[in-house]
Every structure is written in C-alpha cells, then in structure tokens.
Amino acid sequence: MASRGAGASYDGRMSSPHETHPGSTPGAAAPSVDSLSPVRDREAIDPRGSKRDRSWPPMPDPLPFPVIDNHCHLDFADGDEQLSVRDHVERAAAVGVDAQITIGSDLEAVRWTAALLASPDCPESLRGGVAIHPNEAALHARGHDHEGRELIGLDEAISEVSELLRGPGMVVVGETGLDWFRSSRRDEQARQAQIDSFRAHIALAKELDLPMQIHDRDAHRDVLEILDADGAPERTVFHCFSGDAEFARECADRGWYLSFAGTVTFKNAADLRGALAEVGLSRVMVETDAPFLTPVPYRGRPNSSYLIPLTMATIAEVTGTDLETACRAVRATTQDVYRWPGTVAA
Numbered sequence: 424m425a426s427r428g429a430g431a432s433y434d435g436r437m438s439s440p441h442e443t444h445p446g447s448t449p450g451a452a453a454p455s456v457d458s459l460s461p462v463r464d465r466e467a468i469d470p471r472g473s474k475r476d477r478s479w480p481p482m483p484d485p486l487p488f489p490v491i492d493n494h495c496h497l498d499f500a501d502g503d504e505q506l507s508v509r510d511h512v513e514r515a516a517a518v519g520v521d522a523q524i525t526i527g528s529d530l531e532a533v534r535w536t537a538a539l540l541a542s543p544d545c546p547e548s549l550r551g552g553v554a555i556h557p558n559e560a561a562l563h564a565r566g567h568d569h570e571g572r573e574l575i576g577l578d579e580a581i582s583e584v585s586e587l588l589r590g591p592g593m594v595v596v597g598e599t600g601l602d603w604f605r606s607s608r609r610d611e612q613a614r615q616a617q618i619d620s621f622r623a624h625i626a627l628a629k630e631l632d633l634p635m636q637i638h639d640r641d642a643h644r645d646v647l648e649i650l651d652a653d654g655a656p657e658r659t660v661f662h663c664f665s666g667d668a669e670f671a672r673e674c675a676d677r678g679w680y681l682s683f684a685g686t687v688t689f690k691n692a693a694d695l696r697g698a699l700a701e702v703g704l705s706r707v708m709v710e711t712d713a714p715f716l717t718p719v720p721y722r723g724r725p726n727s728s729y730l731i732p733l734t735m736a737t738i739a740e741v742t743g744t745d746l747e748t749a750c751r752a753v754r755a756t757t758q759d760v761y762r763w764p765g766t767v768a769a
C-alpha cells in the first residue's frame with residue numbers, strides 16, 4: 424500500500440499526525456500496524472524468565488474520566504497470550520485509558536516506533552517518543568551489544584534518533600538520562616557515554632522544542648546537576664519517578680513534571696508515595712512503563728495500559744482526592760506537556 428494519501432481513515436480531529444513525513448524514503452510503503460511484530464520478548468531480558476506468572480491480569484473497573492498512558496513500550500511482547508498493538512489500544516480504551524505514548528529506547532525499537540507511527544492504519548490515539556536509553560548509550564560507545572553484535576557509534580545512533588523524531592506522531596525525546604544501577608562506578612567509559620548521550624538528547628529536545636522524558640536510576644544528584652548545568656528543556660518529565668519527597672520538591676520547584684508508574688503502588692514504596700504527597704496533583708502524570716512495573720496486586724505479571732486504573736487509584740488516595748478529580752488533573756497536565764490537541768473524549 425502506498426504510504427502517502429492512504430490515511431483516509433482519519434477523521435482529522437488530531438490533524439492526522441501519522442501521515443508520512445517528507446523525510447521518509449520516497450516510494451517506500453509504510454507497513455501496516457498488524458504486520459509489525461514486537462521487537463523482542465520481555466522474557467529475553469527479564470532475569471526471572473519463565474518462573475514468572477505470564478498470565479494477563481483481569482480488566483479493572485473503568486476510570487470515571489479518561490487518562491493518557493504517557494510512557495509504555497509497545498515494541499515489547501509479554502504474556503502467555505500475545506497481544507497486538509491494536510489489542511493493547513482497545514483494552515486500554517475500554518477502561519478509560521484512551522491514548523498512549525509508546526517509547527522506543529534502543530535503535531531497533533526506535534525504528535519500530537517510527538514505523539508504527541508512520542503506518543497508514545496506526546491507531547489515532549497513539550503517539551511516540553524515541554531516544555537512545557542510557558544503558559544502550561554505553562553499548563554504542565563500546566561498539567557491540569550483549570550478544571557481541573556490532574553496533575553503530577553513539578553519535579550516529581543519536582543522529583538517527585534526531586531524524587526520526589521529525590517524523591509523524593513523535594511528541595517526546597525519551598527516554599534519556601543516567602542509570603547508575605547498571606553501570607558501575609568502575610566502568611568509566613560506560614558512565615561517560617551515558618553523560619554524553621544525556622547531554623546530546625537535552626540539546627535535541629531544545630532544538631526540536633519537544634518535551635524530554637528522563638530515565639533516572641540511582642542517579643538523582645547527577646541528573647539534577649547536568650540539567651542545571653546545561654539548562655533543562657522547558658518541559659522535562661521524570662519518567663517512572665523514583666525519588667523521595669525532597670527530590671520531588673526540587674524537581675517541582677524547577678517546573679519539571681513527575682510521572683508515576685505502578686511502582687507507586689508497591690508495598691515497599693513509602694518514599695515514592697511521600698514524593699507524590701509532597702508535590703500533590705499539580706505536576707503529576709501517570710504511566711505504565713509496560714510491560715514492566717505492573718501495579719499491585721499483579722506485580723510481576725505482564726503489564727499493559729489497561730492496568731492504569733490501579734495506579735490512578737493510588738494516586739488519588741495519596742493526594743487525598745477523589746478518583747475523577749485525580750484523573751482530570753493528570754489528563755490536563757499530560758495534554759499540556761505534550762501539547763496534545765483536540766478535545767477530551769469524555
């Protein structure tokens with residue numbers, strides 16, 4: 424199917440963000456959504472492997488007001504039953520999660536995400552973001568992945584990201600940042616690659632006037648320092664926020680946003696709930712990081728955007744509001760941050 428002019432199915436409400444952009448290969452046919460199989464299975468990178476319960480949790484009660492999942496990974500397969508992109512979208516919509524931002528965070532997933540968004544039958548509610556994840560940045564700098572396959576250099580990878588971010592449906596640079604959990608203090612090359620990559624993505628977000636999603640794992644101070652030194656993009660989001668109340672306050676005071684994932688429902692996450700209580704609803708968004716970080720009581724099982732109501736219930740409880748008020752606030756913030764046009768569906 425020709426990529427251009429094939430998107431007749433759009434009603435134009437969101438100004439057809441998925442139309443093929445001028446930079447795509449001339450004459451190349453964009454693949455249909457159903458022909459895009461997932462990039463990889465979660466099993467391949469989850470150390471718990473086949474010991475996990477891979478059954479899909481049941482559908483929760485629908486939300487009283489729809490919200491957007493601002494960070495998930497549709498390129499990952501998980502679960503005993505394989506769900507298609509369309510299945511994820513439909514299940515989510517059925518419980519009031521009526522839009523999603525899917526994040527491609529290694530080069531393969533970056534290309535997959537761009538192809539998904541450019542496909543003529545991409546669900547209208549999907550948007551995307553791409554970046555080289557900090558752990559991937561270290562691999563690009565080293566020149567090969569965990570299986571020994573050769574990788575292009577970090578600069579080259581980031582320039583491909585930069586090109587694809589100009590394509591249809593792209594609304595955010597991410598996820599980028601620092602991951603000191605995976606790169607030990609002794610591995611100076613890996614740490615330097617992460618820092619270089621983070622700074623390049625900050626510059627890119629500013630150049631493209633896009634928001635940026637930050638991956639910060641065990642690196643709060645260093646992330647803060649780099650953002651302060653380089654100047655953070657106007658719309659800076661801490662994806663899967665993992666700091667305490669004090670760090671949350673520092674972020675909120677700088678005008679940044681906190682996105683909470685299923686981790687906020689975990690029994691041992693009192694600090695995280697303290698962070699949420701500290702900033703209240705004003706700068707808060709919700710995400711799944713699916714297929715990871717499934718909320719309680721299904722922790723460890725596959726995750727998908729349709730499980731957001733469980734996380735929203737915790738957000739409402741911790742901020743002392745009713746569920747509908749919490750959903751309205753979270754949605755308004757999300758539409759604001761990503762300049763999401765159109766009226767709210769409900």
Ligand SMILES: [Zn+2]
Nearest residue numbers: 494526598712
């Ligand atoms: Zn993620």
